[in-house]
């Protein structure tokens with residue numbers, strides 16, 4: 001078995017991933033706000049699941065010029081609220097890690113160029129502002145991008161490393177000389193820097209131009225994930241040569257593979273680089289799509305692959321731990337529980353852990369929900385690598401079983417300190433089981449399903465600005481298409 005000492009839970013509450021189960025950290029008058037008491041309950045839950053760190057992203061909407069005035073309600077509120085959250089986390093025994101992309105600015109997602117004088121000043125002003133805003137925080141991580149990065153003015157993978165050294169020296173250590181920073185390598189590595197980013201002649205640094213379909217080519221269908229193995233080699237060699245310039249206890253975040261699913265396409269395997277870096281620095285993983293990807297909110301079941309991957313981490317290099325990500329912290333309770341268990345003992349059987357979870361929430365007669373809820377893992381999207389393929393007939397039967405069990409489940413039997421309360425959780429699972437049953441049936445009214453999903457999950461966007469990455473609409477479209485067609489045994493898995 002392996003026991004990881006660093007077990008992190010990451011809620012990505014960025015502006016493009018808002019939904020009913022994610023906290024709204026931006027707009028006081030809009031739905032989905034969490035009180036400090038809610039945060040306390042959440043931290044008590046994840047602590048009981050086995051986590052000892054919580055991480056959050058100071059997303060581009062926050063990493064923006066109005067913050068510097070000290071008078072912007074959105075930015076000032078986030079600052080005040082996050083300081084309260086940091087305090088509550090510490091009371092519960094959770095450390096907190098704030099993450100920022102090195103250079104992605106504002107709700108329009110502008111990729112500031114560190115080789116431009118004004119842009120560089122803006123980058124450092126914003127880093128200084130946010131780092132000085134959270135005096136009690138445990139540490140910060142410097143992320144390369146996604147969104148973020150640069151290939152203007154000759155910027156490449158080396159530029160990111162050099163920028164990270166300057167941010168560490170001139171900002172992080174200035175505000176806290178004892179800080180043990182985290183350095184992200186997410187991407188192929190270093191998402192968005194140099195050759196990883198799509199090249200557009202005379203690009204203005206904006207997300208809008210970067211993702212304009214007229215600049216798409218067959219070779220670069222996505223704006224990032226274009227780095228190859230040779231570049232990965234050069235990038236890691238450069239990083240390793242510069243590591244002595246970071247504080248000795250800087251944790252390097254490095255996955256075992258260099259593509260969106262931590263597989264070996266694109267940048268290839270990163271295991272030998274992880275082993276090399278581990279000779280001088282602590283290392284941890286950031287295996288983002290392992291738990292739930294990033295588009296449609298639904299109760300994921302990616303536990304078998306999660307278990308396999310965590311064992312792979314443990315065998316590959318002396319990782320101190322890893323991260324479990326969610327954009328649905330009030331829904332993905334089972335995944336958060338099982339990931340927390342496996343991080344403490346990689347030999348734990350994920351199916352048994354899932355059954356244990358439902359026993360602890362709804363009583364021993366509900367253990368079967370652990371097995372049945374695998375039927376939710378039928379949504380093709382980022383990180384979808386199912387263990388089993390299901391016929392619609394099997395699914396209909398299984399969703400009905402889930403409904404029957406949940407209708408009989410008694411939330412008063414809950415022995416775990418879960419957030420939200422077990423009755424709310426039961427009702428949410430029931431909602432999904434009923435929607436999935438409808439979509440597995442004949443003559444499903446897909447337009448109606450889309451409306452229902454919008455009301456249930458995405459409604460906050462009726463009250464707040466749509467993100468420049470308008471995936472809230474795409475999520476609703478794609479939810480309504482779930483199980484549109486029968487799955488065949490000969491279908492490619494993903």
Ligand SMILES: [Zn+2]
Pocket residue numbers: 112113114115116150151152153154155
């Ligand atoms: Zn640049």
